[in-house]
Amino acid sequence: MNNLEDFLNWHYSRIWPRLTDHFFNLVLFSYYFSGIPHHLPNLLAPWKRIRAVKGRGFQLSNYASVVGFNLTSRFMGFFLRLTAIFTGLTMMLLLPFLYLPVLIGWLLLPFVSLPFYVSRKKNFNEETAEIMQALGNGQYLKKFCLSQTGRFCLIRLGLDPGSIIAKLPPFSILPMTTPDNAENLYNQIYENLSFLPEISANKISKDDFFTCLNWYRRLESLTLRPLLEDKKRIRALPGIGIDWSYGYTVELDKYAHDLTAEPTPFPFLLGRDAEIKKMERALLKSENKNVMLIGVPGIARHMLVETLARHLYLGMSEKELSHKRIMKVDMHALCSDKKNLQEIKAVFSQIYEESEKAGNIILFIDDFDKYASEGEGRLNLTDVIEKFARSSIGLIGLTTPDDYHQFLEKNSLLGGLFEEIFLLAPDLKTVITELEISIVPVLERRYNTVISLAAVKKTVEDADRYLTATPFPGKAIELLENAIIASNRNKFIRSDDIDKYLTEKLKIPIGKLLEGEKEKLANLEDYLHRRIINQQMAIRMIASALRRARMNVSSSEKPIGSFLFLGPTGVGKTETAKALSSVYYGGEDKMLRFDMSQYQGEEGMARLIGSSAGQKAGELTTKLSVNPFSLLLFDEIEKAPKEIQHLFLTLLDEGYLHDASGKKIDCRQTIIIATSNAGSEYIREQVAAEASPQKLQDQIVDHVLREKIFSPEFLNRFDGTVVFTPLSQGHLRQVARLMLENLNSRIAQKAIRVNPSDELVNYLASTGNSREFGARAMRRTIETTLEDYIAKRLLDGKLKEGSQITVDPNLLTDY
Numbered sequence: 047m048n049n050l051e052d053f054l055n056w057h058y059s060r061i062w063p064r065l066t067d068h069f070f071n072l073v074l075f076s077y078y079f080s081g082i083p084h085h086l087p088n089l090l091a092p093w094k095r096i097r098a099v100k101g102r103g104f105q106l107s108n109y110a111s112v113v114g115f116n117l118t119s120r121f122m123g124f125f126l127r128l129t130a131i132f133t134g135l136t137m138m139l140l141l142p143f144l145y146l147p148v149l150i151g152w153l154l155l156p157f158v159s160l161p162f163y164v165s166r167k168k169n170f171n172e173e174t175a176e177i178m179q180a181l182g183n184g185q186y187l188k189k190f191c192l193s194q195t196g197r198f199c200l201i202r203l204g205l206d207p208g209s210i211i212a213k214l215p216p217f218s219i220l221p222m223t224t225p226d227n228a229e230n231l232y233n234q235i236y237e238n239l240s241f242l243p244e245i246s247a248n249k250i251s252k253d254d255f256f257t258c259l260n261w262y263r264r265l266e267s268l269t270l271r272p273l274l275e276d277k278k279r280i281r282a283l284p285g286i287g288i289d290w291s292y293g294y295t296v297e298l299d300k301y302a303h304d305l306t307a308e309p310t311p312f313p314f315l316l317g318r319d320a321e322i323k324k325m326e327r328a329l330l331k332s333e334n335k336n337v338m339l340i341g342v343p344g345i346a347r348h349m350l351v352e353t354l355a356r357h358l359y360l361g362m363s364e365k366e367l368s369h370k371r372i373m374k375v376d377m378h379a380l381c382s383d384k385k386n387l388q389e390i391k392a393v394f395s396q397i398y399e400e401s402e403k404a405g406n407i408i409l410f411i412d413d414f415d416k417y418a419s420e421g422e423g424r425l426n427l428t429d430v431i432e433k434f435a436r437s438s439i440g441l442i443g444l445t446t447p448d449d450y451h452q453f454l455e456k457n458s459l460l461g462g463l464f465e466e467i468f469l470l471a472p473d474l475k476t477v478i479t480e481l482e483i484s485i486v487p488v489l490e491r492r493y494n495t496v497i498s499l500a501a502v503k504k505t506v507e508d509a510d511r512y513l514t515a516t517p518f519p520g521k522a523i524e525l526l527e528n529a530i531i532a533s534n535r536n537k538f539i540r541s542d543d544i545d546k547y548l549t550e551k552l553k554i555p556i557g558k559l560l561e562g563e564k565e566k567l568a569n570l571e572d573y574l575h576r577r578i579i580n581q582q583m584a585i586r587m588i589a590s591a592l593r594r595a596r597m598n599v600s601s602s603e604k605p606i607g608s609f610l611f612l613g614p615t616g617v618g619k620t621e622t623a624k625a626l627s628s629v630y631y632g633g634e635d636k637m638l639r640f641d642m643s644q645y646q647g648e649e650g651m652a653r654l655i656g657s658s659a660g661q662k663a664g665e666l667t668t669k670l671s672v673n674p675f676s677l678l679l680f681d682e683i684e685k686a687p688k689e690i691q692h693l694f695l696t697l698l699d700e701g702y703l704h705d706a707s708g709k710k711i712d713c714r715q716t717i718i719i720a721t722s723n724a725g726s727e728y729i730r731e732q733v734a735a736e737a738s739p740q741k742l743q744d745q746i747v748d749h750v751l752r753e754k755i756f757s758p759e760f761l762n763r764f765d766g767t768v769v770f771t772p773l774s775q776g777h778l779r780q781v782a783r784l785m786l787e788n789l790n791s792r793i794a795q796k797a798i799r800v801n802p803s804d805e806l807v808n809y810l811a812s813t814g815n816s817r818e819f820g821a822r823a824m825r826r827t828i829e830t831t832l833e834d835y836i837a838k839r840l841l842d843g844k845l846k847e848g849s850q851i852t853v854d855p856n857l858l859t860d861y
Contacts (some may be wrong), residue, residue: 068274072141080134081285083128093122095293127411199258282361293404301380302373305355314484315353326467336441341469344520394430414443417451435463471517504541514712577625584768608718613770614726616820617746627677642686654708667705683720698763778811801852810853
């Protein structure tokens with residue numbers, strides 16, 4: 047009985063009013079489709095605005111020719127428009143008449159519609175009502191899992207609806223309540239599903255569940271209604287022959303394409319309503335109807351213009367903008383096609399005349415600054431562009447903040463002619479919603495896949511943390527699409543796919559720990575000690591910082607770790623930095639090294655962060671922009687001027703710095719190490735006095751503060767100040783063995799190996815050590831004696847490839 051009532055209610059209460067609307071809207075459709083409201087006021091207008099203009103002086107033949115041509119143009123326009131009007135009036139009578147049997151049949155023969163009722167796609171409210179009805183027999187969980195709403199939510203949460211249904215307990219043991227609204231119903235559904243192991247295993251929270259539920263409802267609400275049920279869309283129809291009232295643009299069409307005729311691949315741009323309204327208001331002005339969009343690449347600048355074009359096409363903009371065409375000019379093609387500036391300006395002048403006569407053109411020029419300024423790779427067309435900007439043609443320009451301030455802001459000819467709109471990156475919540483309703487549906491169709499909620503959230507989280515060079519939403523869209531491609535187009539995209547792609551791209555560990563990485567992190571000190579001798583405190587502090595960063599325990603708003611290494615030359619400070627770069631970033635080439643003794647005065651600051659006056663890029667800021675995942679090594683930090691040390695305060699404390707132009711450089715994925723020889727003699731004295739490691743640490747810090755080598759503010763910004771102690775003879779012998787192993791790895795390609803005998807090790811430890819250079823002297827000893835000895839033995843043939851040699855230290859004394 048309920049099913050019959052539901053069917054009759056659907057047939058008469060829901061569909062019958064819609065069909066009635068169709069009947070009356072067919073009249074409206076015919077009226078606008080035939081262009082009647084446009085053709086009537088333009089009935090006597092010239093065809094395509096083609097008119098002949100009389101020249102100077104009076105000649106009867108010329109006058110008659112002009113009049114005859116214009117009358118012919120108007121007659122053509124009149125005849126065609128009248129034909130369209132007559133066609134529209136005929137449709138207004140005929141179409142409703144043809145539709146009338148449908149109305150009568152639907153009214154009198156309800157059961158004819160039964161197949162449509164059974165096969166219809168139910169909306170959210172219908173499905174919710176059916177789930178409510180299933181409360182009586184305890185089958186509401188199964189009903190939810192089988193519904194479109196339920197399937198969407200479960201699949202996006204990474205669950206298989208069929209598997210969930212199979213694991214549902216008998217209805218008799220399920221807790222039963224009667225919710226009074228949809229929210230309480232779905233709360234109860236989640237509470238009952240949360241007992242299943244799949245929910246806890248996937249760590250699905252109630253927020254996740256309702257996020258998917260709202261995601262489904264938003265997608266449903268954005269579905270376009272049928273044309274005959276949307277009066278606004280009917281009124282926005284282009285209509286037959288609308289272009290008859292606008293002029294030809296032959297030359298423009300060679301170098302531009304119509305954005306209003308091309309549907310944007312991502313139809314819904316969120317959080318930009320204010321900017322779109324501001325663009326519309328500017329384009330509706332009586333003069334200076336121009337817009338300059340100013341934003342960095344990746345902030346959806348082009349998508350904003352495409353969204354405006356879509357609004358024009360769908361009639362979602364002001365009526366006065368109806369039938370406007372946004373033409374994107376391919377400036378590269380236009381300029382490449384001509385030999386010189388004079389020819390380019392001639393084409394532009396022709397485009398200007400066509401656009402002015404056409405009456406419905408809005409020009410869009412990308413990289414606008416390149417065509418309104420002087421310089422390498424630039425073309426100054428300011429005088430021609432000024433004509434466009436002062437005309438009735440709408441003009442939209444696109445540029446970056448840097449290029450705007452450098453090239454356009456002070457342009458005297460164009461100043462005041464453009465409505466400037468600065469574009470800022472959207473917040474993370476808006477980005478997630480935009481991915482859900484605009485980007486994900488497109489990518490799912492394009493790659494035949496399903497994208498989980500966890501993947502969407504992970505995309506935004508990782509893009510925010512690791513992809514700092516470009517803004518939202520562009521970096522999130524690019525990351526998600528690239529992860530789909532890298533996953534070999536899996537049928538289902540999880541958060542792990544995002545982490546896996548970024549790990550391969552950035553060469554740093556992201557996401558879940560693999561078994562080998564767990565072992566490596568747990569025993570990080572041992573891995574570092576394979577290269578670093580002694581310095582237990584330094585290794586312990588560094589390993590602790592790396593573990594906290596990898597497990598996302600430390601602050602994500604600061605660098606991964608920052609350390610000040612104090613100690614004499616040659617005790618392992620730089621070698622520790624190299625080892626750390628290899629362990630965390632995958633290679634010593636990821637270490638960016640700066641000798642601070644070379645950055646003195648104002649010139650030193652300019653070399654680091656650039657000079658706005660000379661448009662000179664900074665060495666530090668440039669390298670960080672290109673390699674944001676790097677270890678920064680600042681050698682001899684005590685020699686850096688106070689201004690540079692002050693610059694580093696923000697870098698150490700907040701994880702960013704600004705270049706000379708004000709651009710923010712993200713440094714949150716860096717490890718920062720500063721080294722200093724300050725207090726070396728004092729360290730030797732305290733070591734000789736057998737001070738304990740912790741006492742030595744405290745005394746050295748007090749010493750550098752007392753001597754005012756560093757300020758307290760500077761020292762406190764580091765995660766740790768580490769004292770490196772001089773190496774004992776035993777430590778030097780260990781260093782010698784490490785260096786011999788490195789030498790053997792270098793000459794392994796010749797199948798030669800040097801035996802690290804005790805005699806050779808003792809020789810290197812004793813002769814390769816100096817108070818001034820520490821163990822660095824040992825490296826030079828090996829290069830100048832042992833390596834030279836091997837090279838000569840290879841040249842004179844006394845040493846063959848494949849040999850293992852034991853070197854007598856006495857033979858090295860002559861080298």
